[in-house]
Amino acid sequence: MRILIVEDDDRVAEALEAFLSRSGYVTVRAEDGAQALGLLGSDTEVVLLDLGLPDVDGVDLCRRIRAQSGVPVIIATARTDVHERIRGLRAGADDYIVKPYDVRELLARIEAVTRRLHPLDSHAAPADRSLIAIHDVRIDLVARRVLVSEQPIELTRKEFDIIAVLARYPGVPVPRERIIREVWNTDWQSFARSLEVHVASIRRKIGRSSLIETVRGVGYRLEG
Known part of the structure; x- marks a missing residue:
């Protein structure tokens, strides 16, 4: 998953990038609004947006992001005034977290907004995400089935849910904590x-031991 961090404070941005990288995310950072709009792409899946930017008010930037993309936006800011929260949410933000925050709470909020966007059982899953093919293994997230050489594999509900979580991030290590949550x-x-x-x-059951790799100290990764 690619996360765009819009943050002008170097120390905050570096700490966020390090934590999210350890949690299995790919990050890119923008220091101001102009950079953020330039880096926002179709592969951006979450925007972490600070409101105190040097070139534009974060709420205005949120409106501009929302005008060109449906990507989930989480505002992360030191502004605690309830009116600021209302402004941010009305501008199109999906969530709002106040600094200083526990990074575990931020991770949970990222997972929550992406879960709403790509639920495991959603029949509205995008076509390019609904069917994952790795060699002779096919994972159908809509039909909730796995086929090996076109032969269906009988998985329990929990087993399929696990492989579905991994299939959403092929080639990316997914932390055990996230899978359990x-x-x-x-x-x-x-x-x-x-x-x-x-x-x-x-x-x-699948007979492909290399399909799910154990990433020591992190979790598991589906072969990409």
Whole structure:
């Protein structure tokens, strides 16, 4: 997933980029509004927007982003006034988080807005995301089925949900914590062992052990 960080404070931006990179995201940074509009592309999936920019008011920039793209926008700012929050949300922001914030909360909010945009069971999933093909393995996110050499593989609901999460980010390491949150809807680390068991079962059923790679210290990655 590609996240556009619009932040003029170098220390804040560097810390965000480091954390999001460790969490499996690809980031690009803009220091002002002009750069943000130039970097905004069809592959941008979330915008983290600071309001205090040197060349434009962040709320106005949010309106301009919304005028040309439906990408989820999360405002991350030190402005605490409720009227500022209302302005931001009315300008088209999907969420609003106040600095200083816990990065785990920011991660949860990123996951929430992207889940609303690309729900696992949505029949409105974009065509280019609904069918993932890796060699002779096909993952159909709409029909909720996996085929190997055109033969259907019987997966449990949880097993399919796990491979569906990974299929949304092919080639990108997905942290265990994110998979557990999306599949089990909890942050409990006691599910880490259950996740390992389910992944082992998926590998066994599909018969392609290299399809799901274990990324030490992070989580799992679907072969891209």
